[in-house]
Amino acid sequence: GAVVSQHPSWVICKSGTSVKIECRSLDFQATTMFWYRQFPKQSLMLMATSNEGSKATYEQGVEKDKFLINHASLTLSTLTVTSAHPEDSSFYICSARLPNTEAFFGQGTRLTVV
Amino acid sequence: AQSVTQPDIHITVSEGASLELRCNYSYGATPYLFWYVQSPGQGLQLLLKYFSGDTLVQGIKGFEAEFKRSQSSFNLRKPSVHWSDAAEYFCAVGANQAGTALIFGKGTTLSVSS
Numbered sequence: 739g740a741v742v743s744q745h746p747s748w749v750i751c752k753s754g755t756s757v758k759i760e761c762r763s764l765d766f767q768a769t770t771m772f773w774y775r776q777f778p779k780q781s782l783m784l785m786a787t788s789n790e791g792s793k794a795t796y797e798q799g800v801e802k803d804k805f806l807i808n809h810a811s812l813t814l815s816t817l818t819v820t821s822a823h824p825e826d827s828s829f830y831i832c833s834a835r836l837p838n839t840e841a842f843f844g845q846g847t848r849l850t851v852v
Numbered sequence: 853a854q855s856v857t858q859p860d861i862h863i864t865v866s867e868g869a870s871l872e873l874r875c876n877y878s879y880g881a882t883p884y885l886f887w888y889v890q891s892p893g894q895g896l897q898l899l900l901k902y903f904s905g906d907t908l909v910q911g912i913k914g915f916e917a918e919f920k921r922s923q924s925s926f927n928l929r930k931p932s933v934h935w936s937d938a939a940e941y942f943c944a945v946g947a948n949q950a951g952t953a954l955i956f957g958k959g960t961t962l963s964v965s966s
Contacts, residue, residue, distance in 0.1 A: 770951040782956045787951070835949075835952070837949070845895040
């Protein structure tokens, strides 16, 4: 199957700083990528849909200015958590789909804001 | 509204016993159904998927699932559970389009007792 790589796997940052998470499709081109957030023992909540060359589409309730998404190429989407606070601590997962296939997921990023 | 319901939050099964995890969905279009497994702190691994055809689908690790349109269900089964199957299981539904995100259920935690 296709491979989606996410980096870093975990990150600890100080409150008020920004953190960038990268999501790469290694062996295919992804016009669209998806960013999910997962709280402990809970399901994956779709945050936004990242579209190559255009603005991301955010789900209701997700702060666009806090969670900046850039999809500058067909193989890379980035999620930047700006001015992070402890409540932003979570597990973030990206995914991409090919036509007629399932979604492929990155390994996830554990963000801890202290 | 599009949604996925996994009625069982936590299930404990004895090693060697059979397993069934329930999944019901509500989806306006033709549903494409998936089961994913997640180990702690990891990304998601696809167990199996249903797009069309035979309603009983076989997956990896000895898992199978049956699509029942009349019941809007896609239950996951395994005849004999191994201790390594302990994990979080997610049912998901989506359209057959690369630009469409999957909608996930809340997940079922499987514990395996010896």
